[in-house]
Amino acid sequence: MTLKSFQDYYDDDVSHCYGCGRLNNHGLQIKSYWENDQAVCIFYPKPYHTAIPGYVYGGLIASLIDCHSTGTAAAAKYRHEGREMGTEPLLRFLTASLHVDYLKPTPIEGPLELRSTITEIKGRKVVVETDLSVAGEVCARGKVIAVQAPEHYLRKKQD
Amino acid sequence: MTLKSFQDYYDDDVSHCYGCGRLNNHGLQIKSYWENDQAVCIFYPKPYHTAIPGYVYGGLIASLIDCHSTGTAAAAKYRHEGREMGTEPLLRFLTASLHVDYLKPTPIEGPLELRSTITEIKGRKVVVETDLSVAGEVCARGKVIAVQAPEHYLRKKQD
Numbered sequence: 459m460t461l462k463s464f465q466d467y468y469d470d471d472v473s474h475c476y477g478c479g480r481l482n483n484h485g486l487q488i489k490s491y492w493e494n495d496q497a498v499c500i501f502y503p504k505p506y507h508t509a510i511p512g513y514v515y516g517g518l519i520a521s522l523i524d525c526h527s528t529g530t531a532a533a534a535k536y537r538h539e540g541r542e543m544g545t546e547p548l549l550r551f552l553t554a555s556l557h558v559d560y561l562k563p564t565p566i567e568g569p570l571e572l573r574s575t576i577t578e579i580k581g582r583k584v585v586v587e588t589d590l591s592v593a594g595e596v597c598a599r600g601k602v603i604a605v606q607a608p609e610h611y612l613r614k615k616q617d
Numbered sequence: 618m619t620l621k622s623f624q625d626y627y628d629d630d631v632s633h634c635y636g637c638g639r640l641n642n643h644g645l646q647i648k649s650y651w652e653n654d655q656a657v658c659i660f661y662p663k664p665y666h667t668a669i670p671g672y673v674y675g676g677l678i679a680s681l682i683d684c685h686s687t688g689t690a691a692a693a694k695y696r697h698e699g700r701e702m703g704t705e706p707l708l709r710f711l712t713a714s715l716h717v718d719y720l721k722p723t724p725i726e727g728p729l730e731l732r733s734t735i736t737e738i739k740g741r742k743v744v745v746e747t748d749l750s751v752a753g754e755v756c757a758r759g760k761v762i763a764v765q766a767p768e769h770y771l772r773k774k775q776d
Contacts, residue, residue, distance in 0.1 A: 474667050476674040484665040486676075506643035508633050510770055515635040516683045516712045517645075521676025553675045556717045563711075611669055 463489035464497070464529040467544035472612060477525030488522060490529045490572075492537075497530035497586075499572040513563040514570070520558050523588050523600035526572050528553055531584035531604035534576045548612050551584060551604040564590070564597040582606035622648035623656070623688040626703035631771060636684030647681060649688045649731075651696075656689035656745075658731040672722040673729070679717050682747050682759035685731050687712055690743035690763035693735045707771050710743060710763040723749070723756040741765035 465478045465488065476485040490499040501522055509515035531551040536543050564570065571591050578585035588600040624637045624647065635644040649658040660681055668674035690710035695702050723729065730750050737744035747759040 472669055474670065476666050476668070477676045479667075482665060482667070484663075504643075506633075506641055507635050508638075508641070509635070510631055510766075511633065515680075516715065517636045517676065517680025520679035520683060520715055520717075521674075524675045524679060552722075553717075553719050555719065556675065556679055556715075558679075558712075558715045560712050560714065607669075 462543075463491055464533045464543065465489055468550070469548060469612070472550060475525065477521050478529055486518075486521065486525070488525055488529075490526050490533070492533065493573075495575070497526070497533060497574040497576075499526045501568065501570045501572070503566050503568050503570065505566070508566055510563075512566055514566050514568075516558070516560060519560070519564060519570075519590060519598050520556060520600075522570065522572055523558060523590065523598070524553055524556050524602060527556075527574060527586040527588060527600065527602035528604050530574050530576070530586050531602070534579060534584055534586075535606065538579050547609070550607040550612055552607050552611075554583075554603045554605045557601045559599045560597070561599065562595070562597050565592050568592055621702075622650055623692045623702065624648055627709070628707060628771070631709060634684065636680050637688055645677075645680065645684070647684055647688075649685050649692070651692065652732075654734070656685070656692065656733040656735075658685045660727065660729045660731070662725050662727050662729065664725070667725055669722075671725055673725050673727075675717070675719060678719070678723060678729075678749060678757050679715060679759075681729065681731055682717060682749065682757070683712055683715050683761060686715075686733060686745040686747060686759065686761035687763050689733050689735070689745050690761070693738060693743055693745075694765065697738050706768070709766045709771055711766050711770070713742075713762045713764045716760045718758045719756070720758065721754070721756050724751050727751055
C-alpha cells in the first residue's frame with residue numbers, strides 16, 4: 459500500500475463529496491489504495507449505519523462501492539497512461555451506473571473490506587468490479603461503470 | 618396521499634435503519650406514500666450531501682432508491698394480498714439487487730422526488746422501478762429486486 463490514498467490527491471475544490479471528500483466533516487471520508495492490481499478500501503461502520511439490528515444498511519454499501527470505484531477508476535486511468543496520480547490535466551470520474559448484488563447480510567462490526575478489479579478501460583470509460591467482505595466472507599458484489607468527468611466539472615469556483 | 622407513511626408502520630424493533638428508520642436520529646428518515654399506483658417519496662438533501670459542488674453525491678441517490686423501494690415492496694405486497702399495512706404476519710423486504718443509472722447531475726437544492734412503479738410481484742419477490750427527479754427532470758433511474766425477509770429477521774430481541 460502507498461501512504462497517500464487516491465482521495466488524498468483530489469484537488470481541494472472537489473474534495474467535499476460526502477462519500478470520499480477529505481474536507482467533508484459529515485461524510486464517510488473513505489480511503490482507497492492499490493494492492494498490486496487491486497484497489498482496496500477498509501471501512502469501519504458506525505453503530506448508526508444499521509439496517510436491521512446487527513447489520514449494515516444497504517445504502518452505505520452502495521455508497522462505499524460507488525465512491526471507492528470512481529476513485530479507483532481515476533487511479534487506474536492515471537496508471538494506464540503511465541502518469542503520476544494528481545498530475546495535470548486532472549482525471550476525475552463520475553458514475554454512469556452502479557449495480558450491487560446483496561449476497562448476505564453484512565455484519566456491522568466490520569471492518570468492511572472492499573477489493574476491486576478493473577475489468578475494462580476504454581476511452582473515457584472505466585469498469586470497476588468490487589467484492590465487499592467481512593472477515594473473509596463476501597457479503598456484496600458491485601459493478602460500477604465510471605466515465606471521465608468533463609473538464610468544466612473540475613474547474614475552480616472562481617473560474 | 619395517506620397521512621401515515623409506509624415506514625410509520627414498521628415495528629419499533631426494526632425501525633433503526635439509517636435510510637428509513639423513524640427511530641434513527643442520525644439517519645435519513647425517508648417517508649413513502651401511495652399516489653394511486655405509484656409510490657412517492659420527497660427528500661430534501663442537506664448541504665453536506667454534496668458530490669461536486671452543487672450536486673448530490675451518488676450514494677445518497679442509491680440509498681434513497683434502496684430504502685424507498687424496500688418500503689414500497691412491502692406496501693405493494695400488503696396491497697396485493699388485500700391486507701391493511703402493518704397487519705400480522707408482518708411483511709418486510711430486503712434488497713437482493715440494486716441498479717442505478719445516473720442520467721445527469723442531481724441539483725442539491727432539490728427537492729428530490731422519487732416515483733416508483735411495481736413491475737413484478739411473484740412469490741416472495743417484488744421488483745420496483747424508480748425515477749428520481751428534480752423540478753420535473755429525471756436525474757437517475759433505479760431498479761430494485763426486493764425479497765421478502767424471512768420471519769426470523771423480524772423477531773424481537775427478547776425472543
